[in-house]
Amino acid sequence: MTTITSPTATIDPFAPGVPASAWRFLNHLNPLTKIAAVLPAIVLLVFVRDMVTPLIFIVLAYVLILTGTRITAKIAALLFLAVPIGIVAVGFGFSLWVDAASVDHTAPFLQIGGWTLFTGALQVGCASALRIAAILALALIGGLTTTGPDLARAGIQQLHIPYRIGYTALAAYRFVPRFNYELSVIRAAHRVRGHHRGRGPFAAMARGWGYIVPLLASAIRHAERVALAMDARAFGAYPTRTERHIVPFRMRDVVFIVAFIAASAVIFALTYPWLAV
Incomplete structure (x- = not known):
């Protein structure tokens, strides 16, 4: 059997990659689509103080990554080992910096001599760690399925950079x-x-x-x-140039942006009041 390779891929290592499977939809989306979809949720997650909201977004991001693209063993280790371990470590570290006077009404979790770690401090630390993990997970939706050259081309073609x-x-x-x-x-x-x-x-x-x-x-x-x-090659001599590789913005991109923003709005609405400290 003879394998036919694309001459473009041989000549230009930065030609847009063809996804290995057609049903992995994240690879088919415009790079700007994945940024525009998750950006409102990332901004609002900065102000979240509970643990439920970021946990839901982590689950949502994981579902999209697992169903929308092919993951390697290294990425699987990052998602299922590094991120959980990081949440535990960062959450415990943040809890040590919480003012004990503000959480001394909660039950003690750990006592060492005269020092006490209250469950309220642990909750605050875990909420902060989950918030960081949720932002990271949402960023990975585009980061794992977008190349730098495609992002630059999309910025030139759609944002008119x-x-x-x-x-x-x-x-x-x-x-x-x-x-x-x-x-x-x-x-x-x-x-x-x-x-x-x-x-x-x-x-x-x-x-x-x-x-x-x-x-x-x-x-x-x-x-x-x-x-x-x-x-x-007279680069920069003319106001516009002919693009060799087109990064299209299609109806599927609009559908993904609208669907993700709508899902984010529903999550924030169901977990309200998420601005309460």
Whole structure:
């Protein structure tokens, strides 16, 4: 059987990716859609003081992520191990900073000598940790299903950001994997030459300092080549440009925004008064 690969994907590593499965709807949405849908809920969650509201949003975000995109083992570990452990650790840490005088009317949870941790302080800490986790979970809806190049293209095409700014950001985004490659080459060259041998934190700092100058020189050379290539193609000479990759905004994007904002409004309405401290 012969496998046919897309020539665009071979030539341009930043071409929009094709989702592995058509029913994973989050991958088919415009990047701006996922931001616009969750942004009102993220803003309002800052003012929430109860534990039920952020917990519901965490469940909602998890359901969308699990049904709307393909997750790897690393992402599954983040969702089901790192986030719960972080909630417990951050919640307990926040509870230690709560003024004991404001919660001393609640039952004691932990006593060590003359120090007492009240259940009221623990509730405040858990509510703060759940609020942070809910904001993170909502941000992951777009973060796990959107690439930087697609977000830049969507900003140029839908928000009409000047393409000089948008594609400059896209070029900067391309620097990141290149720097990783350049750093691996520099490390290999230093190992071959026997520079900065040794173990321990001071040896690691010395090796890191030795990487700075060649990495900076490589960055300057690469930036110069990119600038010359952009000038040769008359980049920025015209007010508009023809887009090679279109990131469309379709009716499904409108439906998702309206549905998510409506669901968020229902959740906030059912858990009212969520502004009470």
